[in-house]
Amino acid sequence: MQSKVKKFDIIVIGGGPAAQKAAIQSANLGKKALIIEKEEQLGGGCVHTGTIPSKSLQETSRFFKRLSEKNIHGFDTNISKKISLKELMYRAGAVIQKEERVARDQVLQSGAEILTGWGTILDKNRVKVQNSMGEEIFETDYILIATGTRPRRPENEGIPFETGFVYDSDGLFEIENLPSSMGIVGAGIIGCEYATIFANIGVKIHLFDNSERVLSFLDGEVSSSIEHYMRLSGIQLHLGTKIKQYLRKSGGIDIFTDYGDTTHVNQILISRGRVGNIHGMGLENVGIIPTDRMLIPVDANYKTIVPNIYAAGDVIGFPALASTSMYQGIQVAKHIFSNDPISLKMDDLPIGIFTLPEIAMIGPTEEMLNNRGIEYVVGKANFDTITRSQISGDTWGLLKLIAEKKSKRLLSVHIVSDRATELIALGQAVVNLKGELDYFTRHIFNYPTLSGAYKNAAMDALSKL
Secondary structure, eight states: OOOOOOEEEEEEEOOSHHHHHHHHHHHHTTOOEEEEESSSSSOHHHHHTSHHHHHHHHHHHHHHHHHHOHHHHSOOOOOOSOOOHHHHTHHHHHHHHHHHHHHHHHHHHHTOEEEESEEEEEETTEEEEEETTEEEEEEEEEEEEOOOEEEOOOSSSOOOOBTTTEEETTTGGGOOSOOSEEEEEOOSHHHHHHHHHHHHTTOEEEEEESSSSSSTTSOHHHHHHHHHHHHHTTOEEEETOOEEEEEEETTEEEEEETTSOEEEESEEEEOOOEEEOOTTSOGGGTTOOOOTTSOOOOOTTSBOSSTTEEEOGGGGOTTOOHHHHHHHHHHHHHHHHHOOOOOOOGGGOOEEEOOSSEEEEESOOHHHHHHHTOOEEEEEEEGGGOHHHHHHTOOOOEEEEEEETTTOBEEEEEEEETTHHHHHHHHHHHHHTTOBTHHHHHSOOOSSOTTHHHHHHHHHHHTTO
16 A cells, blocks of 8 residues: 655755745644755755854964964064864864754754655645655645756866866865965855965965956945955956966966966966755746746745745855845745745845955945946045954954935945944844935944944945935
């Protein structure tokens, strides 16, 4: 006698931040939820190859640099030993293990179920799972695809991927010994983060991109500021440049550009964007057609062209951040089971970039406001004028406030600072609550603190009205 097919209210394919939060929220709403994850542990690229490893490395790089800056605190730690990547990643291993346990515990405590295996969509209401135990078919009212992305490996650019010499961002941590020089191809978020991290620990970095500036989606002044810092830290920028050829040489690789320049480096990191993890999922069975980057098109409610199939997280594209993936997962569950409308606007979305120094923003850039025809006022505070920055030695950077000229309502915040991703929270609250510049001048801030830069920037803006 054939066993009865098990049915769920929602099946989530994937185990990263969007998947976890969608399953937990669905279970909290009293629904039967199942996560299907191909790996033994939850977390996805966020925990195992992306956010957690890279941010752990960033923190270690920050610590390493501070130890070596004897001119700031007046003592010499005498770091003469050449450090290995394994040593630098020591902390990451402990954090990853903790995150894996927390993710699993949170999902199971909510009442959602987890199944390890490969999930394939058979039709809009059936998913097949294959694993070491065989295969099983499940029925469901809704499906959420949250399978994340992987590094894009362009096939027509002659990139000679080879362990020991040429890596993508997922394979980067296979490096055994730190090179003396590294070429990084791609000045997007991942490329810029690793460029500053490795430069901080003494690797000579060459950063290549065919754009005229790094992180071109940022406010122009912020982009220029991080470029200037990169140059000061020894990073050589090759912007507006196309790579014509890679040639393996003894001890490294020669990079030839369209300007006729040749740069020799020991190793190369290719950071040319990411593509969706959708191979073998059965999207063709339900008529979902991905983009040329293998991303899944969705509407404002994260719904695909199939009414009961949703997608969230990195697999739908920009902004592809862990924070937004979590939000999207929660909102999908609420939309499905509580009929809550999703009203998130891009202007309400905080973005954090873990370069050294960090970058954070919320709201439109000056360029965007000019295109919209909105009159605005700008206020700035440089961190070298902030007492707390002088104490810590992290004096590079700025905090920039942009407010509507007539109403003084805060429209956006842009920060370059060693702790920008933490500092943005205050500005985000004021922006989302439609607060005015006066908030910062009317309230008392602890002293000395980095957040005092908000008061200085607000006073600067108000002086121009």
